[in-house]
Amino acid sequence: MSARIARFLAEQTPETPCLVVDLNLIGAAYDGLRRYLPLAQIYYAVKANPAAEIVRMLNWKGASFDVASRGEIGLCLENGVTPDRLSFGNTIKKEKDIAHAYHAGVKLFAFDSADELAKLARAAPGSRVFCRILVTCDGAEWPLSRKFGCAPEMAVELLHHARDAGLDPYGVSFHVGSQQTDLGQWDGAVGAAAGMFSALAALDINLRMVNIGGGFPAHYSGELPGVEHYAQAVMRAITRHFGNDLPEIIIEPGRSLVGDAGIIQSEVVLISEKGGNDGRRWVYLDVGKFNGLAETMDESIKYRIATPGRGGSAGPVVLAGPTCDSADILYEKTEYCLPLALRVGDKVEILSAGAYTASYASVGFNGFEPIRTYCI
DSSP states (O other), X not given: OOHHHHHHHHXXXXXXXXXXXXXXXXXXXXXXXXXXXXXXXXXXXXXXOOOHHHHHHHHHTTOEEXXXXXXXXXXXXXXXXXXXXXXXXXXXXXXXXXXXXXXXXXXXXXXXXXXXXXXXXXXXXXXXXEEEBOOOOTTEEEOOOXXXXXXXXXXXXXXXXXXXXXXXXXXXXXXXXXXXXXXXXHHHHHHHHHHHXXXXXXXXXXXXXXXXXXXXXXXXXXXXXXXXXXXXXXXXXXXHHHTTSOOEEEEOOSHHHHGGGEEEEEEEXXXXXXXXXXXXXXXXXXXXXXXTOGGXXXXXXXXXXXXXXXXXXXXXXXEEOSSSOTTOEEEEEEEEEEETTOOTTOEEEEOSOOSSSGGGOOSOGGGOOOXXXXXX
């Protein structure tokens, strides 16, 4: 936790659960990516945390933005982002939303299917388009395979059709999975993209851009290499497969920019035991899957947890949220231990929670309000 967040919590004592985000940490993470990947254009994935304060700060720093909806486009434009720095990166769009974006000045769009390409040709003529390809997501704690992308061979055909349809076939995108732990995953994906460049060059179509998506991590449980090692792995892959003829590079970080900048402060609502052979305590928090911790689904993202003011001996627990849904269990299979001295009413802090928490929260399941966000 940053000193600024600690001071805010001590002085303001906000109602829990709440998410507190340190904008200085996001700025430092952005500067780090700029330093380690100077050739890349950074498009912040707005879905990770769409707080207006974050958009304004990154806009001031010169970032571009990956948007997934009409709402995110409006958010960016309302906070000073010019449309030439927006990429409509969702491959699943209503045609009327494509038209809205196009008339607002957005001219960069993703697609991964023939039908989506046809929508773009009708609603965004002349725009730059890039095709997302399927890649393996081995090593990712939050995989993004199957739903998005198409086979590289199909992508070659689609980009060929894009030119014939009056669009500008700009490049290729992929995503090796969110919270990627295997630095080698970028090599195969970049190699597939380079093969598409060659195949399309034979058809007199010169792609110019590779969008490597996200995948850079936040710091949850377990040790991972620093961002500089990820950047080195990306550039090794690109130089290996493209040589000296480097394409334009786009990166779409979300989690790695905002994840470590925020913490969720929650409160213990109940501690109970179930009897039988399972001696673990059940610790129920006032935050759960439906008001901030959706990424604990299948226990995929394993947050670090702190219990300020409570130390000493610890014992195993099952962690759960406050709602009346049996799916609202955060960690049952993953071993978590919390102090035996923990009591109802104590504060529990969920670290590195700045990404995909508030933006995933429901509108009010069971009457529990969406988590409040404070940007400082």
